Amino acid sequence: MIPFIDLKQQYQALKPQIQERINRVLDHGQYIMGPEVREMEARLEHFTEAKHCISVSSGTEALLISLMALGIKPGDEVITTPFTFVATAEVIVLLGAVPVYVDIEADTCNIDVSKIEAAITPRTRAIMPVSLYGQPADMDEINAIAARHPNITVIEDAAQSFGAVYKGRKSCNLSTIGCTSFFPSKPLGCYGDGGAIFTSDDAIAQACREIRVHGQSKRYVHTRVGVGGRMDTLQCAVVLAKLERFEQEIATRLALGARFNALLNEKVEAVTQRSDRTSVFGQYTVLVDDREAVQAALKEAGIPTAVHYPVPLHLQPAYVESSRVVGELSVSEAVAARVMSLPFSPELDSTTQDVIANALVEAVHA
Numbered sequence: 001m002i003p004f005i006d007l008k009q010q011y012q013a014l015k016p017q018i019q020e021r022i023n024r025v026l027d028h029g030q031y032i033m034g035p036e037v038r039e040m041e042a043r044l045e046h047f048t049e050a051k052h053c054i055s056v057s058s059g060t061e062a063l064l065i066s067l068m069a070l071g072i073k074p075g076d077e078v079i080t081t082p083f084t085f086v087a088t089a090e091v092i093v094l095l096g097a098v099p100v101y102v103d104i105e106a107d108t109c110n111i112d113v114s115k116i117e118a119a120i121t122p123r124t125r126a127i128m129p130v131s132l133y134g135q136p137a138d139m140d141e142i143n144a145i146a147a148r149h150p151n152i153t154v155i156e157d158a159a160q161s162f163g164a165v166y167k168g169r170k171s172c173n174l175s176t177i178g179c180t181s182f183f184p185s186k187p188l189g190c191y192g193d194g195g196a197i198f199t200s201d202d203a204i205a206q207a208c209r210e211i212r213v214h215g216q217s218k219r220y221v222h223t224r225v226g227v228g229g230r231m232d233t234l235q236c237a238v239v240l241a242k243l244e245r246f247e248q249e250i251a252t253r254l255a256l257g258a259r260f261n262a263l264l265n266e267k268v269e270a271v272t273q274r275s276d277r278t279s280v281f282g283q284y285t286v287l288v289d290d291r292e293a294v295q296a297a298l299k300e301a302g303i304p305t306a307v308h309y310p311v312p313l314h315l316q317p318a319y320v321e322s323s324r325v326v327g328e329l330s331v332s333e334a335v336a337a338r339v340m341s342l343p344f345s346p347e348l349d350s351t352t353q354d355v356i357a358n359a360l361v362e363a364v365h366a
């Protein structure tokens with residue numbers, strides 16, 4: 001079976017650096033908020049050009065802490081996409097606020113910006129686009145909509161898009177707040193859970209830093225209600241080691257994505273990339289009819305596939321009651337029935353990529 005994501009091979013390539021970084025932490029023993037935490041944050045500030053990076057225990061926690069820092073409270077509304085991983089809406093509902101879903105674009109699968117304005121009410125406090133499959137949403141347009149209304153902050157859910165570029169700027173630094181995940185399979189992954197919040201707003205950064213340590217402004221002074229949301233020093237050490245070849249991995253991701261596009265061109269429909277931005281291909285995703293049959297044929301050929309995501313959030317049992325839907329979400333529903341992600345990681349070689357593309361074309365046209 002071809003691996004869906006080849007993390008073992010990546011580890012082999014970086015073994016000495018990763019082991020050295022981990023051993024350093026074991027030697028100094030500062031497992032919580034050790035020096036690697038700030039070192040990683042500083043490196044990521046430099047990479048994204050955001051003024052502040054606040055590392056946290058996961059991508060989900062990054063979104064939750066961001067909303068808490070904005071003071072999102074019960075009854076507030078947050079406009080987002082229904083076609084995303086559940087964490088995007090989960091954190092909104094956890095705070096008693098209401099996810100308000102608008103439909104997506106059929107070709108990029110990102111939020112349809114033309115539908116956002118109609119969803120705004122006096123209760124709207126934030127817009128949370130998702131940069132799905134590694135490609136930033138149309139952030140400038142979204143920022144412009146937010147700017148026309150008082151009290152609406154834009155949070156990019158960049159869990160899948162760390163390293164992507166939009167109009168010359170890095171994902172995570174495209175709006176007031178950007179949140180990412182270092183889940184192992186993400187473009188920049190650690191070896192467990194991890195995440196980060198990016199902002200250039202000093203007050204939001206300070207609030208996020210306090211909230212991640214139980215709302216503490218000084219030791220045992222709890223200025224606000226917070227969470228236990230720190231990222232482990234060991235996980236930061238892994239990210240630091242992986243950063244050594246991250247730029248190279250991004251370049252490889254772009255080349256492999258373009259190569260898949262060329263191999264499948266006019267034979268299999270794939271998610272589209274806009275010309276003013278890059279995708280880091282957190283997933284390489286195609287759209288097929290009769291998905292189950294195509295998946296079965298590929299599995300038979302030793303090619304694993306995955307579905308991100310089979311059911312849009314407005315149809316998920318836990319979210320039917322707690323969300324608000326604006327207009328038809330027919331594109332999300334249609335796309336959810338057709339998307340299928342292929343094996344993809346910077347370790348994918350061109351021979352394997354050819355095998356995958358040929359098997360897919362054959363299965364789609366069987």
Ligand SMILES: Cc1ncc(COP(=O)(O)O)c(C=O)c1O
Binds near residue numbers: 058087
């Ligand atoms: C779009 C999106 N948002 C949020 C998350 C949550 O990140 P984590 O798994 O690190 O909590 C993910 C992770 O899969 C994601 O894909």
